Amino acid sequence: MTNPTTSFLKGQKHLNRRHNAEQRFQWMGRIAIALSLIFLAFMITSIIWQGKGAVSTTKVMLAFDLSAQMVDPENIKGASYEKIVKSALRSQFPNAKKRKQKKALYALVSSDAGFQLRDQILANPALLGAEQTLWVSASDDVDMLMKGHISRAGAQSDRRVNDDQIGWIDTLSDEDAIKRVFNIGFFTSGDSREPELAGILSALVGSALSLLVCFALSFPIGILAAIYLEEFAKKNRWSDLIEININNLAAVPSIVFGLLGLSIFLNVFGLPRSSPLVGGMVLALMTLPTIIIAARASLRAVPPSIREAALGMGASPVQTTFHHVAPLALPGFLTGTIVGMAQALGETAPLLMIGMVAFIVDIPSSILEPATALPVQIFLWADSPERAFLEKTSAAIIVLLIFLVLMNIIAITLRKKYETRF
């Protein structure tokens, strides 16, 4: 006969093991969630960390000779401002003698400095006739040095800023002639080859125009299709076919939509390449399934009693739907549309296919002009070798994420506010 005590102990041991396994299993779940969320937090903080510097930019103060012999007051635009900037730099630092040194000296300020000087004079012609101290943009390397992204240590040949330049910058900062200011240009200018001048406005406008086209197409088509499928279509092979189609389209890789846009919208219809019109059309095709699926769910939530009451009062099926059912489902339509638009805003691959990767300096003013979009701008900047573009890329990502968060918050608030429980 077995000893009951040992058998009990054995059982207890077995039970303990099972309970430990239970604990381990629960912890696996917690760890999995924690890992995913830690990755998310790490990714976002690292991008914010890299991008925060783009909020400011470096400006340099120099004494410019604006006497009549340099700038003719009659012909302000005709003067050679580049020359004025160079001579201002030379007189500030007379120790730059050799050709190479002079070149390094000129590289302290942005290549745009001359234009900035001209614009300041055009805005205030009273500056003319004397020597004036004015602020102009520093070059991206100086900006990076001031922000600490370029190390002062190490061999001169390994750095993008040489010892002479560091000396000059230190002199400037001793004289308080170099400062960091809010980088308003990042939000008010288009793309540029020079990192210190590059901004996101042209990309933002391009994105906005594309989304406008996308909304104008996908919202009516999506809602009408959803209403048809949910309220009118008889359940048969055709409606099944359409339904399968929509579900499959929702999972087709986005780049395939780009190929469709390239071969049909551009090559067959001959629509303008790189334009927000084509971009918006391609995005609309991609957003359709999202909108249709959300709109159908929201129509399904409207109770049949509403329809029966309207029909009973003599309304036609179309009147019933558009006067009574659709208004009740409208918040759901809007929520689905905003979520779809948010997806479209972040989409990059199909826009690459239809040529919205162009280098766009000017702000596009119509949906037919070449444009780029914010995510594509991020892709382009991410490819640039300059250290300063890393900061710009991260900052553009932050702007993109802010827009996405805003759109989703609007969608959630709409849903919460107008959610009707029947």
Next chain:
Amino acid sequence: MASEDITQENSFNITLGNRSKLMEHIVKLAMVLSALVAVAVTIGIVLSLMFEALEFFKKIPFSEFLFSIEWSPQTALRTDQVAAEGKFGVIPLFTGTLLISAIAMCVATPLGLASAVFLAEYASKRTRDWVKPMLEILAGIPTVVYGFFAALTVAPFIRMTGNNMGLEVSSESALAAGLVMGIMIIPLISSLSDDVINAVPQAMRDASLGMGATHSETVKKVILPATLPGIAGSLLLAASRAIGETMIVVMAAGLAANLTANPLEAVTTITAQIVALLTGDQEFDSAKTLSAFALGLMLFIVTLVLNYISLRIVKKYREQYD
């Protein structure tokens, strides 16, 4: 009420009725057309890809495309140029795509499933309401952001770690792209699996718990086997997403078509090649440009099959307990 008024009102109603009848026809027609747009898009995709792909197969034989193991789509710019003819073997692209997707699935499957089980079975309602949207954020972040993060943070980190351990790591390793892609598809797996786990009737849990099984034993021996088809469906959907993902691989995986299974080497994928072939200036009659459409067609077919199977499984499975 005067009888005159009634007739007037009636006649008014009749005219309105006729007009609104016409309106109703127009509205209905608009609705049918809108619903058919979805079908038209599918047909458009198939036709446009087929048409360009057929042009491509006129230049390059189908068998070479499918079975050759070399991919270097550099065609001569001028006719007199002594340049390589261009090699269009899709196998290295296919293996590259599979390698990166496999890494992504290795990351996403355990994390996604464990999260789904925890959220569906253990988490309190408050935790669930809080954690689920947080996980969904991962799916809402644009892929270009993941690509940026993979190329500029994860890839250098992997390379540095590998070099410290004495391993040869490419700066565009498949591992970096795969890892980040895996994180991206976690919410896809977790929310679909969460749905199917929730669809399991409480009676099955109660029976198992009533027989003395612990909760984890119930999950492992009753719930997971019961939801296996649904979970398989969600995994297939995630795999199709990974295969079709573009920006992460364009930015982090590079363009070198290597036939390798080593995750530390650089590989390229179908989507990355499509982007490389079609960005910038292009002539539409060269095999190089047309090959992108052949690749697109292949991608479309593969993802369509995966999606179709997984949607069928998930749908069938949901109905089973309803």
